Amino acid sequence: MLKQRVITAVVLLIILLPAMFAPMAWPFALVTLLMIGAAGWEWARLNAAGSALAIGFGVLLAAACAGAMAAGWVHPGASPAWWLAFAVWVLGGALALRVGPSAWPQLPAVARWVLGFAALWTAWLALASARTSGVNYLLSVLCLVWAADIAAYFGGKAFGRRKLALAISPGKSWEGVWSGMLGVLVLAGAWIALDRSIQPDSASLYTLLLQRFGVIGLVLSLVFLSAMSVVGDLVESLVKRAAGAKDSSGLLPGHGGVLDRVDALLPVFPIAMALSSL
Incomplete structure (x- = not known):
């Protein structure tokens, strides 16, 4: 299993990194378009x-997406x-989590397809648009999600007591969520300092939020984005x-499916773009 995970991760990096750092934005848009199409296939199957x-x-x-x-x-x-x-994510996500897995299949299949289509399409549009803002901006949003996930995992392991959503994801705890938020704030402070010292190709999400909203607005925005990454997950x-599935598919050996890798990104990218454009 570990060997599979490593091989899959290496292959993905070989594909994604050249596209991300290409001089033009379109290679990254094309690669992620194919990935989001695969995620759409997974969503429909589920x-x-x-x-x-x-x-x-x-x-x-x-x-x-191509259109x-x-x-x-x-x-x-x-x-x-x-x-x-x-x-959609704030209202629909909150409602879905409130009613739980048993109520989800009661929605008409067409309604579930439309919701998934909207979520995946807007996520891809935001992801591709983030690349046009600059590699530094794109990486800062990606790393926000990864930092929240990693800090939540270790914080939950060390301090987790109160379950967040037992019927949906028994392993998650409130302490893990708070740890994830703290991890993102630490990352933001370090990234802002880096922006000021090396002057990269573009401002990061953190620098933009600080410029627009000040320190308090930055903290509140990052706490909210961290929370939305949990909602996506x-x-x-x-x-x-609800579908009785462990993974969204087996497309990525050792990692499950594409949705399993991008779930937390789906709400974060469009919301980050919304906040950045204010």
Whole structure:
């Protein structure tokens, strides 16, 4: 299992890193478009779609992403899509977590497909647009999610007592969530200092939030983004539990599926872009 995880991770890095650091933004947009199409296939399979329909869903999602790129919607500026995603994740995510896994399958399959399509499409649009803002900005948002996840894991292991969502993800605790938030704040402080010392290709998310909202606004924004990364993780866990699946698929040996790797990114990127564009 460990060997599989390492091999898969190395292959992904070989594909993603050259695309991320390419002089133009389109290679990264293209690679992530293919990944989000695969995630769409996984979402449809988890939500009562047959094999052919699930493939069609993934292809349609990828085509919608390509259409957005062709239409010039991939850019670093403001977009109504960010605020649409903001509302869907804050309101819809909270409602889904409140009703739990047992109520999710009671939603019509078409409604679940539409929600998944909207979440995945806006996430890809924000991810691709973040790359046009600069590599430093893109990495700062990615690392926010990773720092929250890593700090939550170790904080939960060390201090976890009170369960966060027992029916959805028994391993998560409130102490883990708070540890994740603290980890993100530490990362932000270090990144802002780095921005000031080396002057990278673009401002990071943290520097932009500090410039726009001050220290208190920065802290509140990062706490909120950390919380939304947990919501993304929990929503995917809810969908898998409702479907009786351990992983979203077996596309990434040792890691599960694409959704298993990007679930926390789905709400964070559009919300980060929304806050950055204020």
